[in-house]
Amino acid sequence: RRYGLADKPLRLRLRVLDPDLAVGGLTDLELPVEQLAALRLPLRQVFVTENETNMLAFPAVSRSIILFGQGYALDRLGQVAWLADQPLLYWGDIDTHGFAILDRLRAHLPHARSMLMDSSTLSAHHPLWGREPADKRCVNDLQRLTRPEHELYTALRDNRFVGPDGRPVSHLRFEQEHVRFGWLQQYLDRVSG
Secondary structure, eight states: OTTSOOOOOOEEEEEESSGGGOBTTBOEEEEEHHHHHHOOOOOSEEEEESOHHHHHHOOOOTTEEEEEOOGGGGGGGGGOGGGGGSOEEEEOOBSHHHHHHHHHHHHHOTTOEEOSOSHHHHHHTGGGOEEOOGGGOOOOOOSSOOHHHHHHHHHHHTTOOBOTTSSBOTTEEBOGGGSOHHHHHHHHHHHHO
């Protein structure tokens, strides 16, 4: 900037989940935000995920794309005006930061819904639970969560989520890449059927 040079453009990565909507045969794209904002595809829904592996392994879904949200950098999604007109499903980790990122996304796109960030998904995968570092947890009061999301967030934040043994679990974290593929496919069959 100091020398009058243009900034490196902010970029977003996406996968086209419907082969019939491939852009010139391409389904895995990384675009400057301005170009993504100009992209027009006949979509039925948009998924956003925080995990690159999940983005790459996400199954085919008719008339859909998936965006790689890149954690707290997802603010740039608010610059893509057409996302405000699309059903938007956000998939993050079930931990304090996953819910904080969802809350932040809703500051830009308030209609975004969460997917697979619920107590039943968490409970169904208890052998795969991990621990969130105690000194890196989000402890803020999040205002843009639904009631079930807020209840799960506060249970995680306050170490009140009860494990299969009936006792609260401290610093519980469930990373989204551990969701079983069959569990994801059943969810997609319900929302995309």
